[in-house]
Amino acid sequence: MGSDTCSQCHENVTKGFHTATHARLKAPGANAADVGCESCHGPGSVHSESGGAHHTIVNPRKSPETCFQCHLDKRGEFNLPHHHPVLEGKISCGDCHDPHKGQAVLGGGTAMATEFDTCGRCHTAQRGPFVFEHEAVREGCTTCHAIHGSVNPRMLKERSSVVCLKCHFQQQTTAGRIVIGGSDHTTRLPRGTCFSAGCHEAVHGSQIGSSLRF
Amino acid sequence: MKSSKRRSNQTQRIATALGLLCGTSLIGGPARAAEAAAPAPEKAPPLEKTSSETPTDYRNWFDVSVGGVLLDGDKAQYQHRYGLPGGAFGGVEDFHYEQDVGKKGLFKIDGRGIFDNDDYSLKLELSNPDIGYLRAGYREFRSWYDGSGGYSPLGNRWFSLTDDELALDRGEAWFEGGLTLPEKPELTFRYSHQFRDGRKDSLIWGDSNVPAVRGIAPSFRDIDEERNLFEGDVKHRLGNTDVGVGVRYEFSKNDNSLNIRRRPGEAADRYLTQRESVDTDLFNGHAFTETRLHEKVLFTTGYSFTTLDTDISGSRIYGDIYDADYRERYSGQQQRDEGFFALAGGALMKQHVGNFNLMLTPWDGVAFVPSVRVEKRDQDGFAEFVETNVGAGPAFASTQDELLNLRERGWLEVSEGLEARYSGLTNWTFYARGEWLQGDGDLTERELDVAASVVDLFRVTDDTRFTQKYVAGANWYPAKRLSMGGQYYHKIRNIEYNHPADSTDNVPPSSNRYPAFITDQDFETDDVNFRVTWRPLNNLTLISRYDFQLSTIDGAAPGLAGIESAEVTSHILSESLTWSPLARLYVQGSINYVWDQTDTPAAYATPGTNLVANAENNYWNASALAGYALTDKTDLQAQYLYYRADNNENNAQFTQSYGADAEEHGITATLIHRLRQNMICTLRYGFFKNRDATYGGRNDYDAHLVYSSLRYLF
Numbered sequence: 001m002g003s004d005t006c007s008q009c010h011e012n013v014t015k016g017f018h019t020a021t022h023a024r025l026k027a028p029g030a031n032a033a034d035v036g037c038e039s040c041h042g043p044g045s046v047h048s049e050s051g052g053a054h055h056t057i058v059n060p061r062k063s064p065e066t067c068f069q070c071h072l073d074k075r076g077e078f079n080l081p082h083h084h085p086v087l088e089g090k091i092s093c094g095d096c097h098d099p100h101k102g103q104a105v106l107g108g109g110t111a112m113a114t115e116f117d118t119c120g121r122c123h124t125a126q127r128g129p130f131v132f133e134h135e136a137v138r139e140g141c142t143t144c145h146a147i148h149g150s151v152n153p154r155m156l157k158e159r160s161s162v163v164c165l166k167c168h169f170q171q172q173t174t175a176g177r178i179v180i181g182g183s184d185h186t187t188r189l190p191r192g193t194c195f196s197a198g199c200h201e202a203v204h205g206s207q208i209g210s211s212l213r214f
Numbered sequence: 215m216k217s218s219k220r221r222s223n224q225t226q227r228i229a230t231a232l233g234l235l236c237g238t239s240l241i242g243g244p245a246r247a248a249e250a251a252a253p254a255p256e257k258a259p260p261l262e263k264t265s266s267e268t269p270t271d272y273r274n275w276f277d278v279s280v281g282g283v284l285l286d287g288d289k290a291q292y293q294h295r296y297g298l299p300g301g302a303f304g305g306v307e308d309f310h311y312e313q314d315v316g317k318k319g320l321f322k323i324d325g326r327g328i329f330d331n332d333d334y335s336l337k338l339e340l341s342n343p344d345i346g347y348l349r350a351g352y353r354e355f356r357s358w359y360d361g362s363g364g365y366s367p368l369g370n371r372w373f374s375l376t377d378d379e380l381a382l383d384r385g386e387a388w389f390e391g392g393l394t395l396p397e398k399p400e401l402t403f404r405y406s407h408q409f410r411d412g413r414k415d416s417l418i419w420g421d422s423n424v425p426a427v428r429g430i431a432p433s434f435r436d437i438d439e440e441r442n443l444f445e446g447d448v449k450h451r452l453g454n455t456d457v458g459v460g461v462r463y464e465f466s467k468n469d470n471s472l473n474i475r476r477r478p479g480e481a482a483d484r485y486l487t488q489r490e491s492v493d494t495d496l497f498n499g500h501a502f503t504e505t506r507l508h509e510k511v512l513f514t515t516g517y518s519f520t521t522l523d524t525d526i527s528g529s530r531i532y533g534d535i536y537d538a539d540y541r542e543r544y545s546g547q548q549q550r551d552e553g554f555f556a557l558a559g560g561a562l563m564k565q566h567v568g569n570f571n572l573m574l575t576p577w578d579g580v581a582f583v584p585s586v587r588v589e590k591r592d593q594d595g596f597a598e599f600v601e602t603n604v605g606a607g608p609a610f611a612s613t614q615d616e617l618l619n620l621r622e623r624g625w626l627e628v629s630e631g632l633e634a635r636y637s638g639l640t641n642w643t644f645y646a647r648g649e650w651l652q653g654d655g656d657l658t659e660r661e662l663d664v665a666a667s668v669v670d671l672f673r674v675t676d677d678t679r680f681t682q683k684y685v686a687g688a689n690w691y692p693a694k695r696l697s698m699g700g701q702y703y704h705k706i707r708n709i710e711y712n713h714p715a716d717s718t719d720n721v722p723p724s725s726n727r728y729p730a731f732i733t734d735q736d737f738e739t740d741d742v743n744f745r746v747t748w749r750p751l752n753n754l755t756l757i758s759r760y761d762f763q764l765s766t767i768d769g770a771a772p773g774l775a776g777i778e779s780a781e782v783t784s785h786i787l788s789e790s791l792t793w794s795p796l797a798r799l800y801v802q803g804s805i806n807y808v809w810d811q812t813d814t815p816a817a818y819a820t821p822g823t824n825l826v827a828n829a830e831n832n833y834w835n836a837s838a839l840a841g842y843a844l845t846d847k848t849d850l851q852a853q854y855l856y857y858r859a860d861n862n863e864n865n866a867q868f869t870q871s872y873g874a875d876a877e878e879h880g881i882t883a884t885l886i887h888r889l890r891q892n893m894i895c896t897l898r899y900g901f902f903k904n905r906d907a908t909y910g911g912r913n914d915y916d917a918h919l920v921y922s923s924l925r926y927l928f
Contacts, residue, residue: 019512019573019583024689025699028579029640031691053273054312054322070699070745072759072788076806079835079857081295081876088297090355090384109649109683110585110631112500112516112567124441124494125468129524129561131597131621132659139707139737151833151859151874154417157782158812158829159872165816165826166780167735170771173722178819178826182720182727189825191421192364192429192870198474201418207490207526207597208554208619210659210671211728214488214530 001044003036009052010037016101040066040099060099061092067099074148083149096147108140115140119147130205134212136167137204143167144203164194181211272892272927274311279328279923280304287915290378291904293358295878300379300917303330307923318342332356332383346393346401354385359414363432365910367866369424372912373431373478382412382437399450410439420476420486428870433474441466455505464496473536477546484546486553487537490528497521512573522563526597529555540602542612551604559619561595579638585631592624598664616664625655625677641691651681673730674715681707695749700742707737721773734770739763753794761786777815784810798843805836824865830873833859847888855880862908875907882919892927 007014014037017023025035038044042058050056060066064086068075078087085091096118097104103111107118119141120127126137136143144163145155152159158166168180177186191197202212282302285292289300309325319342326335337351361378365371390404413434420431447460471489476482500518507513530553531538534545540555569587576582598618605611633647654677661671687701713720713730720727743761750756763784770776790804810831817828834857841851855878862875882900889895900919905911 018575018581019571024635024643024645024687027637027641027643027689027691029691031641031694032697035691035697068790069757070747070759072745072757072790072804073761073786073806073808075790075804076786076788076808076833076835079806079837079855080833081857081874081878085297085357090357110569110571110587110629112518112569112587114589124439124466125470125492129522129563129593129595131559131561131595131619133623135709146831151831151861151876152872158831159874160829160870161826162780162812162814162816162829165814166767166782166812167769168732169777169779169814169816170731170769171774171777172819173774176820178816181731182722182725184725186820186825190869191427192419193417193872196364196417196419196870197429198418198421198476201472201488207528207557207559208530208599208601210661210673213552 001038001048003038005048006037006041006044013100020099020101021104022099040069061094062089064093067093077146077149080149080151082151082153082155084147084155086148115142126204128205130202130207132202132206132208132210132212134203134205159193161189161193164200275925275927276309277307277923277925278305279307279921281919281921284918284920285915287904287917288360288362288378288913289915290358290360290362290380291906291913292902292915292917293379293381294360295904296902296917297331297356297358298919299330299358301330303328305329315340316342318344332381343394344396346391346395348391350389352385352387354383356412357382357384357414360913361413361415361432361434362909362913363419364428364430364870364872365908365912366422366428366430366870367864367910368426368428370910371422371424371428371430372910373422374912375432375475375478376434378415378432380413380415380434382410382414384408384410399448402445402447402449404443404445406441406443406445408441408443410437412437416472416474418472418474420474420478423477423480423482430870431475431478433472436471436473438469439466454507455503457501457503459501460499462496462498462500464494464498466492466494466496468492468494471537475536476548480546482546482548484532484544484548484551485534485536485538486530486532486551488528488530488553489537490557491526493525495521495523510575513570514573515570516568518565518567520563520565520567522565523560524562524595525560526557528557529553531555531602547604547610547612549604549606549610551602553602554599555602557597557599559595559597559599561593561621563591563593565589565591577638579636581633581635583631583633583635587627587629587631589627589629590624592622594620594622596620615666617670618660618662618664620660620662621658623655623657625653627651627653627679643689645685645687647683647685649681649683649685651679653677653679655679669717672715672717673713675730676712676714677709678712679707679709681705697747698745700744702740702742705737705739705741707735709735711735720771727771731771732769733772734768734776736768737765738768739765755792757788757790759786759788761788779814781813782811783813784808786810800841802839803837806834808833823868824863825868827863827865827873830861830863831859832861833857833874849886851882851884851886853880853882853884871908873908877905879903894925896921896923896925898922 040060044057047057058066077083086093096106098106103109107113108115116137141147144157146157147155150156156163170180172179177184178189188199194200195203200212201214206212206214208214281304283298283300285300293300305328306326307328312320312322315321322339324337326333333355335353339347339349341347359380359382361376361380363373386406386408388404388406392402394400413436416433416435419429419433421427421429422431442465444463447458449456449458469491471487474486476484476486498518498520502516504514531540532544532551532553567589569585571583571585574582596619601615601617603613605613629651631649635645637643657675659671659673660669663670683703683705685701685703689699691697711733716730718726718728720731741763745759748756765782766778767780768776769779787807792802794800812829814828816826836856839853841849843849857878859874859876861873862871863873865871880902882898884896884898886894886896898921902917904915906913
């Protein structure tokens with residue numbers, strides 16, 4: 001059918017598409033002639049001929065399989081034991097990504113919102129502000145979380161103390177010891193991960209203490 | 215002609231089956247993903263055209279379903295994994311009714327109600343493109359959590375302290391309206407009430423000291439959150455400019471608690487509840503413009519102002535039970551049982567953000583997009599509370615101190631972006647993008663002992679940050695059925711912390727350099743991905759993708775040499791296949807293999823022990839789906855799912871072992887039969903198996919699922 005036909009009714013979407021990350025897919029030439037709205041939304045002739053009848057066109061917001069056509073790795077991640085409930089239909093790719101306009105990731109770069117703002121729309125308990133903040137949160141939730149899915153609970157990138165030590169490890173001056181911030185942690189690390197062991201529970205920020213104890 | 219029409223009808227029915235399965239959400243995430251491996255209409259499927267009927271003749275439908283799970287093993291883990299209750303469930307899976315109103319108006323109602331899973335939704339809409347719309351709705355769904363703690367092979371320790379079948383209900387009631395009169399400003403309004411209520415597990419586990427201290431006792435969070443949002447926007451076209459302004463007001467209340475049991479079954483057995491209540495008021499005003507200055511120039515601007523005001527209260531109290539009142543003496547009392555009560559305080563944040571973008575298309579096939587963003591943010595906050603502690607044994611005397619914490623911070627960040635695209639070469643597109651961020655900030659923190667008039671901590675930190683990201687990529691269409699895409703990016707983030715004032719000595723051999731013991735951090739990432747989509751035959755499509763990412767983190771501290779504190783490497787291989795070898799048969803498959811490792815010098819800091827192991831997050835997952843059109847009215851489908859992670863390094867002798875070590879299998883068989891032109895029934899059986907060695911087999915299950923549904927279109 002062609003994307004020009006879609007524009008007749010959906011101009012509010014198509015007029016901004018040239019700014020979208022997905023616009024990078026559109027190339028001149030016969031081989032790429034079919035690349036357009038129907039690449040994701042399916043054949044549109046029935047939808048067009050029916051005057052836009054509902055459920056005669058694919059709505060990727062209702063099913064992520066359209067997105068998985070290219071973003072295969074994300075299908076794998078959403079199938080992991082700990083994942084955002086996209087496959088369950090509770091949220092959609094469109095809640096965090098805009099496929100039609102601007103950068104595909106809603107927050108970050110020169111967008112109005114930051115990466116953290118995107119997550120904070122739903123995760124208000126972690127939004128703060130806290131009296132003592134964890135700078136890692138300001139860097140973005142993806143510092144510690146694999147936000148599509150992970151083999152680890154809470155979609156952590158690493159479940160062990162490595163999730164903290166990857167930023168907080170320092171040069172060691174005493175052989176056989178692990179000293180962080182001047183404090184010898186060698187006998188504390190056996191208890192478990194820094195937060196899991198109950199020593200630094202306030203990983204997103206604390207109202208109480210600067211070491212994010214709780 | 216007849217054979218081609220028959221083939222067309224078979225294909226239509228296969229699409230019907232896929233469409234039904236896409237709309238069937240009851241079997242949960244992984245199974246649903248496997249069966250919906252091909253894009254398909256997600257609700258009303260196109261019917262076989264045996265008469266003059268068209269796909270739009272049936273505009274309404276309802277689906278009813280009933281199902282159940284017979285489970286052997288950990289019900290909580292099954293419920294968490296598949297989002298289904300481990301028993302019977304059923305109800306109205308989907309309901310849709312629409313009715314024309316006048317010449318252009320439309321009234322729609324959609325609903326869903328699955329009992330025993332607290333999965334409900336109702337949405338009403340009345341719309342007319344020349345007037346506007348009114349919408350209202352309610353939706354609620356349940357997320358299941360497994361309240362298990364950790365398993366320690368050391369002593370074969372595992373605790374089941376409470377009912378581990380935890381659930382958290384999320385919901386929203388909303389109302390919105392829009393006035394969209396032609397040639398008039400567009401007005402929209404929305405009110406939303408959202409809530410989260412229930413219990414979920416926590417990864418902050420209580421400790422057990424038999425035979426060595428490990429944090430493995432399960433804990434849970436009580437969640438009670440509600441939020442009210444009011445939004446209003448106006449948009450209008452003035453000349454060649456689209457203008458929009460809007461406001462948003464939000465007030466919310468979070469009243470959550472973390473509940474931990476420490477040393478269960480030991481002499482030091484005791485309970486701990488930390489409760490935090492946060493009341494938030496947020497106001498936001500925003501505006502945007504979009505101006506077509508020239509056919510080759512599009513200019514957009516945006517501005518946003520936000521204030522966020524919080525009031526906090528709470529406590530952290532040890533006791534003989536969860537949620538105990540503070541007492542100086544309780545069972546199991548131990549030295550350094552730190553807590554607090556009478557927490558009061560709050561924070562105020564003010565933020566200004568502005569950006570502008572240009573879209574320049576000076577020549578055919580060439581586009582430039584420069585953009586700038588500026589953010590100014592200021593925050594201040596305070597918290598006062600009574601800090602409690604317990605001294606050494608045998609007295610274990612309780613102490614109380616009145617403390618006051620104060621904080622002020624602010625920053626100014628400027629971000630720039632420049633993107634260039636070139637599509638002047640037949641069958642090629644090229645793009646490149648640069649992003650930069652410069653930021654300056656300052657932070658002042660104080661901890662005061664009110665009674666003693668002593669400053670426990672005073673810190674002033676200035677931070678500067680500089681981020682660069684460079685992206686380059688191309689898409690190539692060498693043939694009608696072959697496309698390739700590749701992209702590389704390099705990102706660097708440099709952060710410097712300068713501490714002009716710090717009441718703690720940050721230089722070695724100080725044993726208390728918190729909190730300001732970092733002076734520099736550098737993050738560097740290289741990422742490349744490559745994708746091929748190939749359709750070698752009319753009935754065969756292959757998609758292959760490879761992603762590679764290498765990240766390093768370097769840090770420095772006062773008096774210490776800078777080091778590389780982590781190196782993260784990921785290889786992701788993905789493959790998908792869609793094949794219809796026969797008119798009646800289709801096969802879909804996908805496989806993902808990920809090798810992901812985080813290396814840290816901490817893993818080598820204590821030779822002879824495995825105190826810190828490099829983190830491995832490797833996994834396989836695969837799915838296969840086959841469908842066969844048995845007759846003109848009956849389809850069969852089978853699917854298989856597989857997941858395997860093998861990352862557990864048995865260092866239980868030295869610390870708690872966390873690496874994922876699990877294997878899952880799932881298999882389903884489905885029969886779809888059209889009873890009448892507008893009535894379709896589905897029967898499904900599924901078997902799901904989970905084996906998880908990380909938790910010592912305590913989270914294992916075998917689950918048999920039986921499910922049936924009936925769809926009626928009218």
